[in-house]
Amino acid sequence: MRKRLIQIFGFLISSLGWLFVLCTxxxxxxxxxxxxxQGGSFIIKVSWYWSNLWKDCVTDSTAVTNCREFPVLWSVTPFVQGxxxxxxxGLMLGFFGVVLCFVGMECTYIGGADKTKDKLLLVGAVFHCAGGVSDISGYCLYINRIARTSFAERAGPRTLRYDLGPPIFLGMVGCFFILLGAVLYAVTVCRVICPESKVVNADEGGTYISPRSSKRTPYTRYYRPPRKYGSYTGSGRSSSSKTSKLSQTTLMKISEGDAFV
Incomplete structure (x- = not known):
C-alpha cells in the first residue's frame, strides 16, 4: 500500500513538473x-522590451506592442537555439518517461509481472532524470547569457540590461518536481538495484546464503556443520599428533579388554 501511494505521488508531482516546463x-x-x-512634470514615456524563445517585442506606455518574430531557426541567436x-x-525524454512510469506503476493492470513492471518503472525514472537535467541545462544557459550581459562592466551605452522573467523561475521549479518524482520512483524499486540476500536454515547451525551477483553460481554458499559431537582442541603440539595419540590409547584399551575376555 505504501509503495502504491509513493508511486502515485511521484507520478503526480513529475507530471506537474513537466506541465510547468511545457507552459514556459x-x-x-x-x-x-x-x-x-523619468520626465519630471512632463509626460512620462516608458517602453518595455521583452523577449521569449520565439520573438522580441517592445511595449510603450500606450499599451501598443510591436513584435519581431524569429523567421527561421538558423536566423536565431545561437544561445536561443541551444x-x-x-x-x-527534455520534453521528448519526459514523454517517454511518463509513459513508462504509468505502465510500470503497481496500481495499473498493464505491463506484465511485478519484476517487469519494476524494471519499466526504473527505466522511466532514468528518462525523467535525463529530461530534467536537459531542461535545467537549457534554463541555466539562458540565465548565464542574461547575467553576462547585465553584469558586464564594459557594456556599451545602448546595450539593454535585461532581468529574468517569471518563466525562468517556473521552469526551475518544474525541473525540481521532475527530479523529485524520479527519486520517488527509484525508491520504490530499489530492490531491483540492490537485491537483498535470503538466509535459509539448512540444518541445525547450518545456513545457506543466496548469491547477490550474477557472477556467482547458484551453488555458491557457506555451510557451517552442526556442533553435535563437540571438538578436541589442545595447545602446544599440533592437533593431528594429539588425535593420533588419542586413537592409539583407545586401541590399547580395546585390545586389553579382548585379552581379558
Whole structure:
C-alpha cells in the first residue's frame, strides 16, 4: 500500500513538473527591461522590451506592442537555439518517461509481472532524470547569457540590461518536481538495484546464503556443520599428533579388554 501511494505521488508531482516546463515554452517575458520613466512634470514615456524563445517585442506606455518574430531557426541567436533544443529534447525524454512510469506503476493492470513492471518503472525514472537535467541545462544557459550581459562592466551605452522573467523561475521549479518524482520512483524499486540476500536454515547451525551477483553460481554458499559431537582442541603440539595419540590409547584399551575376555 505504501509503495502504491509513493508511486502515485511521484507520478503526480513529475507530471506537474513537466506541465510547468511545457507552459514556459509558450510564455512571454523570459527577459524584460524598462527604458524611460523619468520626465519630471512632463509626460512620462516608458517602453518595455521583452523577449521569449520565439520573438522580441517592445511595449510603450500606450499599451501598443510591436513584435519581431524569429523567421527561421538558423536566423536565431545561437544561445536561443541551444535553449530551444535542450528544452524540446527534455520534453521528448519526459514523454517517454511518463509513459513508462504509468505502465510500470503497481496500481495499473498493464505491463506484465511485478519484476517487469519494476524494471519499466526504473527505466522511466532514468528518462525523467535525463529530461530534467536537459531542461535545467537549457534554463541555466539562458540565465548565464542574461547575467553576462547585465553584469558586464564594459557594456556599451545602448546595450539593454535585461532581468529574468517569471518563466525562468517556473521552469526551475518544474525541473525540481521532475527530479523529485524520479527519486520517488527509484525508491520504490530499489530492490531491483540492490537485491537483498535470503538466509535459509539448512540444518541445525547450518545456513545457506543466496548469491547477490550474477557472477556467482547458484551453488555458491557457506555451510557451517552442526556442533553435535563437540571438538578436541589442545595447545602446544599440533592437533593431528594429539588425535593420533588419542586413537592409539583407545586401541590399547580395546585390545586389553579382548585379552581379558
Amino acid at each position: 515554452m509558450a510564455m512571454d517575458y523570459w527577459r524584460i527591461t524598462q527604458l524611460g520613466g 535553449v530551444q533544443g535542450l528544452l524540446i529534447c
